Amino acid sequence: MTPLLPLLPLLTLLAALLLVLPGLRRVVFLAGAFPAGVLAVALALGAGPDPVHLDWLLLGSAFGLDPVGRAVLGLAGVLWPLAALTSLPLLGGSHGRRYGICFLLTMSGNLGLLVSQDVAGFYCWFALMTFAACGLVLHDGSDEARRAGRVYLVLAIIGELLLLAGLFSVAAQAGNPAMAELPAVYAGLDRPALTAGLILAGFAVKMGVVPLHVWLPLAHPAAPVPASAVLSGVILKAGLVGWLRLVPTGALHQVEPGLVLAGLGLAGAYLAALAGCFQQRPKTVLAYSSVSQMGLLTLLVGLLLAGYGPPDALLAAIALFAVHHGLAKGALFLAVPVLKAGNRLAAGLTLIPALSLVGVPLTSGVLAKAVFKDAVPEALVFWVTLSSVTTGLILLRFLVLAWPRGPDRHLPEPSVLLGWSGALLASLLVPWLLADGRWLGYTLQFGSLLDGLWPLAAALALALAAARWTGRWPLLPEGDLVLPAERGVNALRRQIRRLLPLSDAEREAPRWPEERRPLAEPGLGLAVLLMLGLTLILAWLSVSG
Amino acid sequence: MIYQALPLWVLMTSLVAALVVFVAGERRHRLRITVNLAAAVFKLLLVAVMLVGVLRGDLFLVRFAVLPGVELILHADALTMLFTTLSAVLWLVTTVYAISYLEQRPNRARFFGFFSLCVAATMGIATAGNLFTFFVFYELLTLATWPLVVHNGWPKAMAVGRLYLRYTLGGGAVLLLGIVALNSLGVPGDFLAGGSLDGVEKTHRAAVFGIFLLLLGGLGVKAAVVPLHVWLPSAMVAPAPVSALLHAVAVVKAGAFGIVRVVYDVYGLEVMTELQLGTLLAAVASVTIIYGSLKAIAQTDLKRRLAYSTVSQVSYIALGVGLGSPLATVGGLVHLVHQGLMKITLFFCAGNYAETHGIHKITELNGIGRRMPWTTAMFTLGAFGMMGAPPLAGFVSKWYLGMGALQAEALWVIPVLLVSTALNAIYFLPMLYRAWFAPPADREAAAGLAEARLGLLVPTLCTGIAALGAGVLAGLPLSPLSWVAFIVAQEYGE
């Protein structure tokens, strides 16, 4: 199986290229998504531990899997094809081909990074995914999508830059090391904490760690439904995999960065959930829920990095939680068009993944929570349990907003329905297949049943109370912190324009005759001064030195 | 003997082509096209033979004394081959493009004659074995490119031509002064790995420093180092193939290549470090990188924006060279090739837009992706490459520059690289957004596929895919990266 690893992203990439050709759009699209999905699942189950090396590719590539990568790859293998199925109606639309290509490119990048085992290769697939996903966010071309795309890109690029800065220091030490060599590389670094911090911060954008989460609540509602599903379901997890691959854990702890991360994670888990309660669009609410859930994952990673708690347990918890959240959130997003169509049966079924996220007994959520609590230190268990209340609140908010009103209408297109039901089924079953046997018994114990139920009850009570006593439901703007940030950036831009006269509007001014215009360059004087100054200083240094 | 003189034959190929084209005159279209293509292909073959020879360690050397103690030397070392191969390949591609671009336009004989002459000069620059020879071809390049810049003959083009001459000839004069001054210190200026100053820097510290400034000033004009870059954005009034050639292979690269030669083969790294010249070069390059990008953002004209992007990108080469660590050198030198591939693609695309739909302004790009998907796809590749997004060629350069900066312990370069990347994104991504996602101004008129002519599209595709390939297949034995690693191993004697 293992030699097939490099083929996985290439298959999808090839399909993306073939999509350029006229005709057979849907067939090619599905041919790109499904076999790759099947292969991904197969590889997740069957690939050996040793990486495959392809020295001629890029800067010398390696492909392989680690435990968390394996789990997320399985998740991706399930979720991407289902999202592809749901995408079929979009393919016939006015920008169908563009959408298809972006979708497959994103998928290719995502699968590629999951199986990539060298630093440059990982960064490469990661970038492909990031930029291609922007095409999904921008898809509908509305002003809203534009804004979402802009914020997404700005943050993505900031993330890439931070990441790149971190990777440079790794690379300066060892060229393009394979992941397995990273611990040794870190051991040789002068400032491992700085490197780790940069890399963590770089992927934090993708993971939606507060306060870098602002793109999520904008991008999710703007993107088409299947895109949101994979965005929340697997694309965010790329950040997780990045963390775990590029910052070595184990013997080499990064205590300070780890603690910071853990703190941000926990804060995010609460704050985002609360912020989500004051939204008015179902997909925005789900986005905030994702931020909140990623906060919990971030907490785990932070603990792992800081060296709190048993690494194996933490890794297992991370893997299981990631899969659980990915599938449940995917099912919820894919349910949105079904709910919109107004089918009450479907709405009823949607309750299942929602409850699962809250950790209600008999769902996969309780399993995830159990493993989770087992891994974190005692002191945090209560806080983790309490976060289920806020999760409950936010999902209630989602149900309130998305619940079908008015008469039953007909079902959405079969492919959409199929995609949704597949995701639903997967979210019900898959986590159970992954879990350790001993947890299965635990989930059925009375104590744990109670443990799973009270947060939901508390959330319901709170929600009812709030609905009863609040007049108008207060609302928070989507993307909360993004508004002051945008204002700040705009002000900064104006200042820069004022201070640095770089614009060519000056050059086109009528006081320059046409013939002379190429000679004038606004801002040149500044550059000349700068260069002269530099030269003089260095000349002085050199000749005196 | 004939084998050893290969650098001369490579040069002569273009020179003879130029002569034939001039003599054949305006009307003999078929002959002209045949000669152009045949010469380009033949030269590519010669270069391939030479490439293998250099790899085997064969000596290629032609010497000719023009004055007592002053020789014209043509030689071929690994660095030569880097530039020669790039020029030979891109010349072929650009010739195909230009033939199609200039169909039905006047003065084609003149255009292609000077075009070939320009390539001959570039080959001379690549194979020059000392500063004197380098200068000869450096000035010849100026003379050969001026007619191309003013080719259209519009008043604006003529004004730009004047500007171009002022800068390049002025730069040439400064360079000449530097070279002669170096000679008067007793340094013949031969290109030898490790430098050929022979300890002069110990006795004439200030003079050696000053001469470097002169050389840098002279070379910096063509390499478009701020503030000597002003001609470059204006020179985009030239026809698209000329811009492509100017920005990717000929003029700008000649300057950058000259800087590389001076740093490694005349001054040598030790002197560069000892006199702080490396830092100076890196600092100047950094300012240029940032300034060029900032100016690019302020442009509204597509080709002007690309031109400022060149200003910024070419200084990556100088930056890598200035930093002086082996990895930075790899990054700088490989960018010589990578920037060429990416920028020529971008200019081809700009030419395609202008030729097919008369698009010159960035705002006019709206929705062009649907009409010209192939061109726009290549534009996208080029743009992402320039931003240094993996797996494109630009990423490889940036990766090595970043590593090299840390290796040279020049931490301040990292922010420069990152800011430059961000600025690149700021001016490239909106164009891509417009092309792919923004609705066209006039939906009715802008419906349906309307790609560029095949003769324009195929070269664009070739270079675009090459820019991708140079990144994706960077690990292959004859990729630009591997070749540069070979050069660096020689320069650093590893």
Next chain:
Amino acid sequence: MTEMLPVLAVFLPLLAGVILFLSGPGPGGLWALGGIVLSAAPSLLLVRQVAVMGTIEHLMGGWSVPLGIRLMADGLSALMILLTAVVGVLVSIHALGLFDRRDAASRQFWVLWPLLWGALNALFLSADLFNAYVTLELVTLAAIPLVLLAGSARAVSAALRYLILALFGSMLYLAGVALIYGLTGVLDMQLAGERLAGGGWVVNLAAALMVTGLLVKAAIVPFHLWLPDAHGSAPAPVSALLSALVVKAAVYLLLRLWSGPLLEPLSQPSVAWLLAGLGVAAILYGSVQALRQPRLKLVVAYSTVAQLGYMLLLFPMAGLLAWQGVIYHGVAHGVAKAALFLAAGNILYQIGHDRIVDLRGSGTVLAVSFGTFAIAGISIMGLPPSGGFLGKWLLLQATLGAGAWWLALVILAGGLLAAGYVFRVLRAAFQLPDSDAEGMEPPVRHIGPLMRWPALVLALLGIALGFAGEPLLALLGDMPGGAG
């Protein structure tokens, strides 16, 4: 035979002139061709001989100095004779194409030009102050009627002005020679030089008189007044000969004096720098004027004023490099300037005027002429690869070697200004014609190969000189006399 070569080099051109004069009105192409061959052959043989054997001396009639007259061909002479021969042959061919053979002008040209040729060769071979005076006078006397060949009123007034200034210059020179003869009693340069050692104010005065006279003849600023008009209004081959050779003859004599009898007075720093200062003024003034001229031939003429200035930069540097540089520059300029004038003449011939502004858009029809102009221009601008570049390179090396960096800057500035006026002309070739002037294309006269090729060959020779530094400088050899 070998010893007779110097004499033949003088005599055969004169003989050719006589034959062409006698061969009736308007000699056929063959007669003229024969004359050219007859004139050029001994020159070329002589040059070959010098290259092989070094300096050749010939005592006229076997009388030794100081009684007899000595002819001497050293490297410098040989180089100038070679230049004269090469430029002469090619310009003659051009003249064959230009002059209608039934025309009176044609006949006059074919008499005057061999006379000029012989006189030039005689001058280059003279080793004697008075002999030099006589031959210089002959050169002038042959040159002035050549200017008159154009026949226009402008040419007449130009020739008159030329005549008067040339006579003035001769007078000064002769006065100087008289003083030296009075002091030393000899006219042979070498002997006079030996006897003048030690100096004194009379020597200085003599030197001043002679040098001033030569500066007038060489049209060095501020004595350039006669040149632009004369060179600008003469027929193209004549302009070419005047600019390439005749003014060079005066400069040649100046160099001879500097390297011979007048070494001491001319080597005083104040004098040397004064001369160099004049050179600088000539370079800058001539170039700026060339930039401002409305007519093509005037641009080229002022360019000559500027280019002659470089040759005066020799004096303060006074080393082998400077010597080689100045002379190489002179040779390269001769070739390139001849090409430039022929090309300008061709343009004038083809479209009937040489107003630069009205040349706009004529690049396509005048492609060959403009191409020739451009190639010759490379050498004039001192850009590589060309003879002009090598000259400039040597001069720059000399200036920087002597620490006179500001002279280096002047040389570079001169090159840039030259680029300014050359490209000013070339711009016209590339510019589109004014849209309103379209449709009224002036009729273009066809030029035959006889006119096209000599110009082009000369221009290409200017480029070739960029590769011929080694053999030519070997021919030139060391600095003569005790200079340096």
